[in-house]
Amino acid sequence: MKHIIKISSLLVAIMAFWIGLLETSIVPRSNAWLLPIYLIVSLGCYGLLMVGVGLMRFPTCPQEAGLLQKDIVEAKEFLKQRGVDVGSD
Amino acid sequence: MELADRAVGFILSVISISVFTYYTFWVIILPFVETDHFIHKYFLPREFAMLIPVFAGVALLSLLCIFIGIVMLKSKKKKA
Numbered sequence: 659m660k661h662i663i664k665i666s667s668l669l670v671a672i673m674a675f676w677i678g679l680l681e682t683s684i685v686p687r688s689n690a691w692l693l694p695i696y697l698i699v700s701l702g703c704y705g706l707l708m709v710g711v712g713l714m715r716f717p718t719c720p721q722e723a724g725l726l727q728k729d730i731v732e733a734k735e736f737l738k739q740r741g742v743d744v745g746s747d
Numbered sequence: 748m749e750l751a752d753r754a755v756g757f758i759l760s761v762i763s764i765s766v767f768t769y770y771t772f773w774v775i776i777l778p779f780v781e782t783d784h785f786i787h788k789y790f791l792p793r794e795f796a797m798l799i800p801v802f803a804g805v806a807l808l809s810l811l812c813i814f815i816g817i818v819m820l821k822s823k824k825k826k827a
Binding site for chain 1: 749752753755756757758759760761762763764766767770771774775778793796797800801804
């Protein structure tokens with residue numbers, strides 16, 4: 659609940675800033691119109707950057723994978739001895 | 748496989764950073780540079796700064812809708 663208040667207040671602040679920019683015409687009107695599109699583009703860039711960074715430093719642990727495979731083989735052997743059907747490899 | 752993932756992530760990061768830098772320069776800094784400066788040669792007219800993202804967004808949204816529709820159709824066929 660608190661998070662949504664934070665986001666909406668941020669949105670309201672940006673809207674107020676934008677409307678002020680549109681009304682006071684410090685910068686030309688055609689430039690002030692670009693602000694929301696600029697925000698959307700930067701949001702998209704941020705998302706893409708986060709995906710890229712997440713892909714780049716995706717944690718892999720090959721040793722753990724080997725240990726897990728060994729464990730699986732061991733468990734299958736154990737269960738086969740007790741007569742439990744675990745299917746073929 | 749791991750290296751390919753890493754390369755794709757690196758390429759995505761580079762693309763996003765370069766797009767962000769270019770667009771920031773285009774939209775935020777360029778209005779404060781004189782119109783006859785040579786740097787204006789490297790940027791399209793200002794209207795395209797609005798048109799290109801809007802077109803890209805519409806295209807992305809429609810592709811997403813088409814993809815969702817195809818997936819829903821396929822899942823329905825599988826059930827029947």
